[in-house]
Amino acid sequence: MANDTVTGPKGFLAAGLASGVKASGKADLGLLVCPTGAAAAAVFTTNKIVSAAVEVSREHVRSRKIRAVVVNSGCANACTGKTGLANARKMCSLTAGHLGAEPEEVLVASTGVIGHQLPMEKVTDGIMKAADSLSYSQTAGFAFAQAIMTTDTRSKHAVRRLTLPGADVTIAGTVKGAGMIAPRMATTLLFITTDVSITKPLLSRALAHAVGESLNKLTVDGHQSTNDTGIVLASGAAGHRTITSQCPRYKKFAAALTDLCDDLARQMALDAEGATRMFKVVIQGAASRADAAKAARAVADYPLLKCAIHGGDPNWGRIICAIGSSGVALNPGKLSCKLDDLYVFRGGAPTKFDVRQAARIVSQREHTITVDLGVGRAGDFCYGCDLSAEYVRINADYHT
Amino acid sequence: MANDTVTGPKGFLAAGLASGVKASGKADLGLLVCPTGAAAAAVFTTNKIVSAAVEVSREHVRSRKIRAVVVNSGCANACTGKTGLANARKMCSLTAGHLGAEPEEVLVASTGVIGHQLPMEKVTDGIMKAADSLSYSQTAGFAFAQAIMTTDTRSKHAVRRLTLPGADVTIAGTVKGAGMIAPRMATTLLFITTDVSITKPLLSRALAHAVGESLNKLTVDGHQSTNDTGIVLASGAAGHRTITSQCPRYKKFAAALTDLCDDLARQMALDAEGATRMFKVVIQGAASRADAAKAARAVADYPLLKCAIHGGDPNWGRIICAIGSSGVALNPGKLSCKLDDLYVFRGGAPTKFDVRQAARIVSQREHTITVDLGVGRAGDFCYGCDLSAEYVRINADYHT
Numbered sequence: 001m002a003n004d005t006v007t008g009p010k011g012f013l014a015a016g017l018a019s020g021v022k023a024s025g026k027a028d029l030g031l032l033v034c035p036t037g038a039a040a041a042a043v044f045t046t047n048k049i050v051s052a053a054v055e056v057s058r059e060h061v062r063s064r065k066i067r068a069v070v071v072n073s074g075c076a077n078a079c080t081g082k083t084g085l086a087n088a089r090k091m092c093s094l095t096a097g098h099l100g101a102e103p104e105e106v107l108v109a110s111t112g113v114i115g116h117q118l119p120m121e122k123v124t125d126g127i128m129k130a131a132d133s134l135s136y137s138q139t140a141g142f143a144f145a146q147a148i149m150t151t152d153t154r155s156k157h158a159v160r161r162l163t164l165p166g167a168d169v170t171i172a173g174t175v176k177g178a179g180m181i182a183p184r185m186a187t188t189l190l191f192i193t194t195d196v197s198i199t200k201p202l203l204s205r206a207l208a209h210a211v212g213e214s215l216n217k218l219t220v221d222g223h224q225s226t227n228d229t230g231i232v233l234a235s236g237a238a239g240h241r242t243i244t245s246q247c248p249r250y251k252k253f254a255a256a257l258t259d260l261c262d263d264l265a266r267q268m269a270l271d272a273e274g275a276t277r278m279f280k281v282v283i284q285g286a287a288s289r290a291d292a293a294k295a296a297r298a299v300a301d302y303p304l305l306k307c308a309i310h311g312g313d314p315n316w317g318r319i320i321c322a323i324g325s326s327g328v329a330l331n332p333g334k335l336s337c338k339l340d341d342l343y344v345f346r347g348g349a350p351t352k353f354d355v356r357q358a359a360r361i362v363s364q365r366e367h368t369i370t371v372d373l374g375v376g377r378a379g380d381f382c383y384g385c386d387l388s389a390e391y392v393r394i395n396a397d398y399h400t
Numbered sequence: 401m402a403n404d405t406v407t408g409p410k411g412f413l414a415a416g417l418a419s420g421v422k423a424s425g426k427a428d429l430g431l432l433v434c435p436t437g438a439a440a441a442a443v444f445t446t447n448k449i450v451s452a453a454v455e456v457s458r459e460h461v462r463s464r465k466i467r468a469v470v471v472n473s474g475c476a477n478a479c480t481g482k483t484g485l486a487n488a489r490k491m492c493s494l495t496a497g498h499l500g501a502e503p504e505e506v507l508v509a510s511t512g513v514i515g516h517q518l519p520m521e522k523v524t525d526g527i528m529k530a531a532d533s534l535s536y537s538q539t540a541g542f543a544f545a546q547a548i549m550t551t552d553t554r555s556k557h558a559v560r561r562l563t564l565p566g567a568d569v570t571i572a573g574t575v576k577g578a579g580m581i582a583p584r585m586a587t588t589l590l591f592i593t594t595d596v597s598i599t600k601p602l603l604s605r606a607l608a609h610a611v612g613e614s615l616n617k618l619t620v621d622g623h624q625s626t627n628d629t630g631i632v633l634a635s636g637a638a639g640h641r642t643i644t645s646q647c648p649r650y651k652k653f654a655a656a657l658t659d660l661c662d663d664l665a666r667q668m669a670l671d672a673e674g675a676t677r678m679f680k681v682v683i684q685g686a687a688s689r690a691d692a693a694k695a696a697r698a699v700a701d702y703p704l705l706k707c708a709i710h711g712g713d714p715n716w717g718r719i720i721c722a723i724g725s726s727g728v729a730l731n732p733g734k735l736s737c738k739l740d741d742l743y744v745f746r747g748g749a750p751t752k753f754d755v756r757q758a759a760r761i762v763s764q765r766e767h768t769i770t771v772d773l774g775v776g777r778a779g780d781f782c783y784g785c786d787l788s789a790e791y792v793r794i795n796a797d798y799h800t
Contacts (some may be wrong), residue, residue: 226720308795322513342628348481349480350480350515391703396710
């Protein structure tokens with residue numbers, strides 16, 4: 001059977017285990033290793049308050065080669081001052097020590113509750129055990145994916161295989177969280193491995209585009225955490241000539257990477273806290289792409305609509321209300337709205353649609369809302385999920 | 401007993417009854433009348449999609465005198481095209497006909513579900529009956545307040561009495577809705593009567609300020625409806641010399657009006673759909689007032705925080721996360737956060753606070769969150785409410 005985890009691409013080992021950071025005893029420490037050193041690229045939260053791990057990884061990702069990523073869940077190590085920063089650095093140096101690498105060749109990520117210091121004895125012990133249990137196996141890939149989870153109900157995996165002149169290339173990824181909300185403290189972590197051979201600047205470019213078109217299009221509660229981190233490591237082990245320009249090989253790789261991230265974003269939407277459904281909002285006929293993005297986000301973030309979708313109610317009035325409230329340029333007389341292929345509003349007035357058919361559409365696991373603003377030719381999209389009483393329960397019953 | 405309703409100030413009659421627009425048989429049609437003609441001012445939604453009533457009232461409020469306001473609940477008359485617009489005009493002309501006024505002297509407001517036409521036979525009949533039952537009594541004031549409600553669980557009233565040189569002045573107001581969300585279709589209506597004698601421009605100025613400092617500071621789900629309308633009518637019946645400049649009399653009146661609107665905004669927060677608690681977010685030390693307003697709003701709108709407050713959980717990490725995510729200028733090393741008077745975060749690090757005390761604070765009916773951004777001297781505030789499973793139930797189980 002094919003290995004669809006982060007150990008699938010050639011050149012990567014992984015490990016995941018319970019170090020005791022989580023009181024529940026669940027897995028909370030993961031290691032991802034590329035012994036030969038990988039070209040690496042990363043994206044980070046734009047929140048002005050960032051975790052210690054983000055601070056350190058922002059620095060280390062500039063290194064020519066990255067040999068490992070160490071991740072803990074259960075504690076965000078954010079708002080933890082100088083002690084927190086020292087602890088994040090120590091996670092890197094400990095990992096580097098076990099692998100015979102430099103601390104700067106190690107990236108670090110954390111996720112969990114804000115404002116608590118890491119229990120460093122447990123983390124130190126965990127890193128040692130994880131280093132001892134590193135393996136190229138699929139089991140190890142699964143263990144790593146389990147170790148980065150917080151309130152996720154299942155680990156998420158995606159893989160893409162493509163043939164480039166000279167070699168077959170694999171890209172594999174795992175992600176935790178549901179948009180900005182998933183772990184109780186709101187973080188998303190994304191780790192991608194690939195055996196493609198590519199320069200660091202091109203890898204950065206491909207990652208930024210892929211995340212921009214996928215995870216950054218997903219909103220669960222519209223907020224970005226202090227810890228959001230996305231990392232891609234390229235081992236170059238596939239054995240083809242290195243991609244050094246935006247040639248057709250680059251385009252093929254970048255497209256596959258974007259597709260993989262889109263797959264992971266959809267998995268996240270469906271595993272968002274309390275979510276039972278997801279939807280895609282497509283905006284057309286906008287004056288600018290920025291307007292289209294803003295309108296799409298306004299619809300996907302509108303709690304009243306999210307509740308209606310949870311109830312399987314085709315309440316298109318709430319879509320129109322969110323669009324009007326978003327402040328984008330629109331022509332009320334030309335405005336239209338479709339649920340999948342069913343027009344519910346056209347030319348500024350409601351259509352005579354079949355309410356039962358509309359209810360069936362919004363009751364699906366996934367559906368698409370398309371709105372034409374009637375003023376231009378620009379478009380964009382966004383993913384969202386429903387809002388359930390379970391979301392409130394998860395987030396209200398949790399005590400810091 | 402003092403009359404604390406909109407018929408309290410001298411010169412106003414009111415009525416409220418069930419015309420049959422609401423299937424439930426609850427009151428859904430209200431009339432507010434000033435036979436001598438009142439100086440009027442109004443504020444409207446900034447949503448680019450507005451109801452027919454908003455379109456008509458925007459026009460009519462320019463009239464020198466307003467003699468009546470006619471309101472229906474149960475149908476928003478929004479996204480209803482030319483028929484909807486004709487119906488809104490007809491509500492004004494019918495009302496004017498019964499009172500011997502001009503249609504332009506009548507304002508109209510609607511609230512309820514979007515995208516449905518008004519049942520005009522019922523509305524016509526209702527306006528006739530309401531005109532017949534007009535009264536200066538407190539009972540009539542209550543009936544009017546009942547008739548404008550949708551998902552509100554109680555009618556809201558506030559009154560302020562002040563002494564100006566030459567006369568005692570009364571201001572009374574009623575409001576429906578909870579921020580932007582209350583009626584299932586998300587609308588807020590505000591009606592204020594006063595017997596003060598004041599010029600129209602000064603009345604407009606006082607209303608804009610009062611609403612800006614109260615209702616516009618309240619967020620329930622961050623969206624503005626197609627129907628939001630706030631109207632103040634000044635009969636001048638108190639009998640003093642007309643206020644024609646920003647003199648001390650104006651300032652006293654404007655302060656009382658703002659205080660009254662603040663009172664109504666707090667009542668709305670506590671009656672928001674599913675809400676059990678409200679909170680005030682105060683931002684200090686901001687680089688600009690706009691930054692302070694943006695940060696306050698980001699905290700009050702953050703679903704994770706709203707859930708935590710519902711659960712009585714002093715989850716300050718979510719406050720810091722929302723602040724960092726809002727994009728405003730801040731100094732991470734100088735950032736501080738208080739729950740009422742209890743510091744939970746200071747100088748960029750958590751304090752050693754008593755968690756049980758903090759939990760008691762956020763479990764109150766109202767509490768104040770104060771955040772100092774540490775970069776300037778500007779400040780602003782915002783009101784918010786908790787997010788409960790009941791909110792989801794109300795908005796998911798409702799079918800269009």
